[in-house]
Amino acid sequence: MASTAVRRKWFGRVAPVLALAIVAAACGGGGDDSGGGGGGDAAGEEGTPTPGGKVTYGLEAETTDGWCLPEAQLAISGIMVARSIYDTLTRPTADGTYEPWLAESVEPNDDYTEWTITLPEGVTFHDGSDLTAEVVKNNLDAYRGQYPTRSPQLFVFTFQNIANTEAVDPQTVRVTMNEPWVSFDAYLYGSGRVGMMAQAQLDDTRTCAENLIGTGPFKLVNWTPNQSLTAEKNPDYWATDAEGNQLPYLDEIEFRPIVEVAQRLNALQSGEINAMHTSDADTIDEIRGLADSGEVTAVESDQFGEVSYIMLNESQPPFDNIKARQAFAYAADFDEVNTILNAGITTQATGPFAPGNVGNLDDTGFPTYDPERAEELVQEYETETGQPLSFTYTTTQAEATVAQAQLVKEQAEAVGMSVEIITVDQSTQIDSAISGDFEAIGWRNHPGGDPDEQYVWWKSASGNPVNFGRFNDPEIDRLLDEGRTTPDEAQREQIYEDLNRRFGEQVHNIWLWYTPWTVATSNDVHGILGEGPSSPDPFPGLAVGNSTTYMWVEQ
Amino acid sequence: MRMILRRVSHLLVVLFFVTLFAALMTSLLPGDPVDAIAGFASPEQKEALREQLGLDDPLYVQYGRWVGDFVTGDLGGYYSVTGERPVMDRVRDALPVSIQLMVEAQILTLLIAVPLGVFTAYRATSRFDRATNATAFGLLAIPNFALALVLAYYVGVQLGWLPVSGYVAPREDLLEHLRRMALPVIALAVGQIAAYMRLLRSDMIATLQEDFITMAKSKGISPSRVLWRHALRPSSLTVLTVAGLNVGTLISGAVVIEVIFSLPGMGTLLAEAVFARQYIALQSLIAIIAIGFVLINFLVDLLYSVLDPRIRHART
Numbered sequence: 001m002a003s004t005a006v007r008r009k010w011f012g013r014v015a016p017v018l019a020l021a022i023v024a025a026a027c028g029g030g031g032d033d034s035g036g037g038g039g040g041d042a043a044g045e046e047g048t049p050t051p052g053g054k055v056t057y058g059l060e061a062e063t064t065d066g067w068c069l070p071e072a073q074l075a076i077s078g079i080m081v082a083r084s085i086y087d088t089l090t091r092p093t094a095d096g097t098y099e100p101w102l103a104e105s106v107e108p109n110d111d112y113t114e115w116t117i118t119l120p121e122g123v124t125f126h127d128g129s130d131l132t133a134e135v136v137k138n139n140l141d142a143y144r145g146q147y148p149t150r151s152p153q154l155f156v157f158t159f160q161n162i163a164n165t166e167a168v169d170p171q172t173v174r175v176t177m178n179e180p181w182v183s184f185d186a187y188l189y190g191s192g193r194v195g196m197m198a199q200a201q202l203d204d205t206r207t208c209a210e211n212l213i214g215t216g217p218f219k220l221v222n223w224t225p226n227q228s229l230t231a232e233k234n235p236d237y238w239a240t241d242a243e244g245n246q247l248p249y250l251d252e253i254e255f256r257p258i259v260e261v262a263q264r265l266n267a268l269q270s271g272e273i274n275a276m277h278t279s280d281a282d283t284i285d286e287i288r289g290l291a292d293s294g295e296v297t298a299v300e301s302d303q304f305g306e307v308s309y310i311m312l313n314e315s316q317p318p319f320d321n322i323k324a325r326q327a328f329a330y331a332a333d334f335d336e337v338n339t340i341l342n343a344g345i346t347t348q349a350t351g352p353f354a355p356g357n358v359g360n361l362d363d364t365g366f367p368t369y370d371p372e373r374a375e376e377l378v379q380e381y382e383t384e385t386g387q388p389l390s391f392t393y394t395t396t397q398a399e400a401t402v403a404q405a406q407l408v409k410e411q412a413e414a415v416g417m418s419v420e421i422i423t424v425d426q427s428t429q430i431d432s433a434i435s436g437d438f439e440a441i442g443w444r445n446h447p448g449g450d451p452d453e454q455y456v457w458w459k460s461a462s463g464n465p466v467n468f469g470r471f472n473d474p475e476i477d478r479l480l481d482e483g484r485t486t487p488d489e490a491q492r493e494q495i496y497e498d499l500n501r502r503f504g505e506q507v508h509n510i511w512l513w514y515t516p517w518t519v520a521t522s523n524d525v526h527g528i529l530g531e532g533p534s535s536p537d538p539f540p541g542l543a544v545g546n547s548t549t550y551m552w553v554e555q
Numbered sequence: 556m557r558m559i560l561r562r563v564s565h566l567l568v569v570l571f572f573v574t575l576f577a578a579l580m581t582s583l584l585p586g587d588p589v590d591a592i593a594g595f596a597s598p599e600q601k602e603a604l605r606e607q608l609g610l611d612d613p614l615y616v617q618y619g620r621w622v623g624d625f626v627t628g629d630l631g632g633y634y635s636v637t638g639e640r641p642v643m644d645r646v647r648d649a650l651p652v653s654i655q656l657m658v659e660a661q662i663l664t665l666l667i668a669v670p671l672g673v674f675t676a677y678r679a680t681s682r683f684d685r686a687t688n689a690t691a692f693g694l695l696a697i698p699n700f701a702l703a704l705v706l707a708y709y710v711g712v713q714l715g716w717l718p719v720s721g722y723v724a725p726r727e728d729l730l731e732h733l734r735r736m737a738l739p740v741i742a743l744a745v746g747q748i749a750a751y752m753r754l755l756r757s758d759m760i761a762t763l764q765e766d767f768i769t770m771a772k773s774k775g776i777s778p779s780r781v782l783w784r785h786a787l788r789p790s791s792l793t794v795l796t797v798a799g800l801n802v803g804t805l806i807s808g809a810v811v812i813e814v815i816f817s818l819p820g821m822g823t824l825l826a827e828a829v830f831a832r833q834y835i836a837l838q839s840l841i842a843i844i845a846i847g848f849v850l851i852n853f854l855v856d857l858l859y860s861v862l863d864p865r866i867r868h869a870r871t
């Protein structure tokens with residue numbers, strides 16, 4: 001029996017590497033609701049933090065382009081580093097709202113057309129320079145593409161509602177909007193990406209990506225790409241915990257990119273690293289077992305997570321026709337997907353908003369598996385257009401995504417559609433989305449926070465190059481605009497629930513599952529989720545990593 | 556001297572075709588490299604980047620420009636909307652790692668394969684010979700990436716003997732370097748050991764039938780001296796040839812092994828450049844690897860003369 005278990009473990013680790021050794025998966029999988037995993041203590045019951053020690057954190061990828069934040073395109077691994085070196089002006093709370101973090105206060109005027117950011121006195125960057133309104137203004141200008149030395153890409157779209165920034169006095173920045181913007185404080189967090197860089201880094205045209213200078217809990221010591229990034233405790237860090245103890249607790253943190261997920265877990269088990277993250281369903285399943293047997297401690301969450309889905313291109317046949325989209329949705333058997341691809345641990349997505357998010361609904365009206373209805377719709381489509389319902393499905397070459405494509409093809413063809421799988425590398429996949437050269441494509445996006453943060457991805461296609469699905473839906477536009485300008489929380493909730501239902505009804509995408517993330521650590525490492533900013537509970541999301549500020553190791 | 560000149564001209568021809576082929580292949584990849592490098596950039600930024608990369612020029616112009624830079628030691632840069640980071644900086648760190656991995660794998664291979672090859676030839680058809688051959692067949696059939704993970708799990712996790720990831724330079728801590736390189740080196744070497752051992756064995760068996768060996772034995776020279784001094788040298792030519800050609804296999808194996816064991820070597824850089832569509836970097840990396848391959852085979856050719864006097868005499 002024992003040998004069978006060992007063999008299964010062995011096979012489980014070797015099999016995924018057939019294609020995984022080089023190609024990183026574009027889409028991940030796996031997970032259930034939220035909260036602490038087994039093994040060690042749950043968050044909040046971990047004992048009294050002890051200062052000192054070191055955490056070596058295994059990341060799923062290297063951030064080869066570095067951390068010149070306005071220009072950087074950071075995924076979760078890059079965000080983990082960014083959150084350790086830099087501070088954002090705001091941060092999320094347990095219920096998904098935002099409160100000041102580096103800023104002392106972030107206040108809107110009555111109609112949300114102007115926001116005033118007040119900065120604390122005495123905060124310095126790692127190079128000893130002061131955090132001033134001028135530096136913060138320059139940072140915000142850099143993000144929105146209005147600072148001469150910086151050339152942001154995506155942030156230009158996300159901050160395009162800013163009309164003007166002004167340093168009113170040494171500690172106050174005023175931001176004026178083109179239109180009212182009730183969730184601007186969420187954008188100041190930007191999924192952990194909108195950190196404040198020192199003026200010296202902002203103006204560094206040569207080594208901005210490598211010469212990281214923030215106000216954050218750790219100071220960069222050394223970065224050797226593909227090997228490690230080491231940062232030491234910032235002794236002058238401005239933040240303390242609820243008891244007034246100096247943060248961060250750790251003396252040092254080292255991030256090691258270990259691309260191969262089985263090796264990341266091996267490294268944790270063998271004690272080479274003492275923390276790691278993953279969204280791989282099989283690995284999460286394995287970590288659950290290790291946590292149950294007390295070998296590791298795990299915190300798992302799909303709260304405020306990303307959604308894995310199939311994006312449909314509505315600018316061309318067949319998915320410009322709602323019957324084709326509905327037929328595809330009715331053909332998708334999530335239970336089979338969950339069992340075969342995700343070790344049975346994921347939660348079916350009904351829309352873009354993961355659990356925890358404003359707008360999340362159990363039932364959005366999104367079609368559930370019904371092969372008979374799918375067949376009817378295929379026939380209706382073919383009668384209406386005179387064309388067979390056939391399409392291409394573009395996916396990356398990773399084993400997991402190819403398996404997903406094969407299952408999608410099998411399910412769609414079982415009801416009369418014809419599917420051709422196109423496998424490409426990840427860069428080509430992104431190219432295809434940008435250029436619109438796809439019909440259906442495997443995708444993952446929309447990590448949680450404020451639902452307005454998704455505005456840029458869904459606003460009508462004309463003039464918006466990042467609405468990759470190219471749908472033009474006036475109702476979605478209306479709801480997005482209303483959500484952006486409506487301050488009343490109850491009304492906003494209603495608006496985003498309506499938006500979610502609209503997605504379900506129009507089937508702009510085929511929603512699959514909410515992506516879970518797990519942070520596994522050795523049993524002496526604590527503080528993964530950190531303390532709650534203003535409430536006893538911490539922000540439960542892990543989709544953009546965890547804060548290292550509150551991590552501590554038993555001494 | 557003439558041979559060296561001939562070899563250098565071979566090297567240049569090989570390099571020309573390898574890099575030209577690489578340029579052709581990368582140009583045939585679907586999609587726009589500018590979109591891969593700067594997907595969300597504005598049209599102006601993309602145009603500037605396109606101009607900077609010279610992507611609107613015909614392929615032969617792009618290739619000629621790269622050659623011109625490469626021969627002057629400029630390996631080009633990793634491009635982004637915000638500028639260029641020299642490839643040379645990354646190669647300077649990565650090349651020693653890959654060389655160490657391959658050299659250490661070759662040393663381990665030879666240390667095990669040569670004695671085994673000699674001994675199994677000497678005891679051909681014995682039970683030990685048959686068992687060794689069967690094991691060698693088995694080892695040849697195991698892909699190195701699968702072996703890498705099995706080793707990592709059992710040796711690294713279950714037994715806790717060796718680290719499963721990361722790199723330490725020998726100048727920093729030699730012992731730690733060897734510990735960290737042990738599993739990748741073993742994973743890379745195992746298949747080679749089996750191949751070298753079997754080649755050497757069959758050559759040794761043939762050599763041991765030669766008249767000069769019979770003569771040596773009849774003179775009363777000890778069996779070990781006959782094996783190691785008289786038979787091994789002429790039997791090594793095939794192994795040596797394969798060792799040279801195997802550099803290609805080692806390089807391709809190293810790409811996977813480096814990723815699995817998180818070694819920051821050329822394989823990791825190569826994979827990174829492919830997936831990020833960094834064409835200039837990719838071309839330079841391929842050229843460096845090609846130069847290494849051809850140079851090693853050039854050295855192997857020189858070693859033939861050392862190992863077998865007949866070749867030296869024929870050449871003179």
